[in-house]
Amino acid sequence: MSTPARILSPARVLSIAGSDSSGGAGIQADIKTITMLGGFAMTAVTAITAQNTCGVTMVETLSADMVAAQIEACVNDIGVDAVKIGMLGSAAIAERVADLLEGTGVPVVFDPVMVATSGSVLADAETIAAFERLMKLACLTTPNVGELAALGGDAAMNARGIAYIAKGGDATGEVVEDRLVLPGQEVQVWTAPRIETRHTHGTGCTMSSAIAVLLGQGAPLVEAIEDAREFVRAALLAAPGFGAGHGPMGHHAVR
């Protein structure tokens, strides 16, 4: 029996993001998501966070040179079919990542991480200001409600011609709404009943890395978003219930 081609050649996905010691968000959520969706996960760690379901106790940011070296090591040998960008750690890292990715043509999904689900701040004002080039080069930026407001809201995003999905997980109400805004196209909205759970740590990281791996496998953007939403939902429903705060999702249990 011949081996299916997709097993021989999984999408190679590079996550440029921060490490979450508790395994629910950041690089750890990305590796789980990419792996469970059949991709091959690689990483460029930008920062190490000591973090759990209750909050972040310490952050150490790596140098821009170290981040660049990790990206180059992956690109120059294994190769990259799609990139997910999460927590950047500093403006210098954001600028260096933009230097390396601009003009490559690889699909990039940018999650403009600013604050953890626990409320801890993960990006200072200077880093947020440096998001600009990354939003321009990304095929999709994935702000939640708070991040979209910090980026200037819909009017500012539209004026800059940025492709984004406004995620509604941190809004209130019985329905969660995700809104896809692509320059020059009609807005597309997905709604679903809100899953009543406090275990929402890492939903944004999971959503963005799921979209990246699906794009890397050749899915069109809208299809990638739809399948990513399904994956997030299934992982939320399978949350193991760990921790005293906002616990992790159950990536491992999604089949």
Ligand SMILES: Nc1ncnc2c1ncn2[C@@H]1O[C@H](COP(=O)(O)OP(=O)(O)OP(=O)(O)O)[C@@H](O)[C@H]1O
């Ligand atoms: N309680 C929920 N029930 C159903 N879907 C949810 C829930 N919470 C989040 N989602 C979905 O998860 C995806 C990620 O959105 P969300 O707004 O939670 O991202 P985020 O705030 O960036 O996440 P993070 O907690 O990692 O910072 C979206 O598709 C959103 O609709």
Ligand SMILES: Cc1ncc(CO)c(N)n1
């Ligand atoms: C490292 C890291 N990246 C992103 C998030 C956002 O959930 C988090 N909590 N931690």
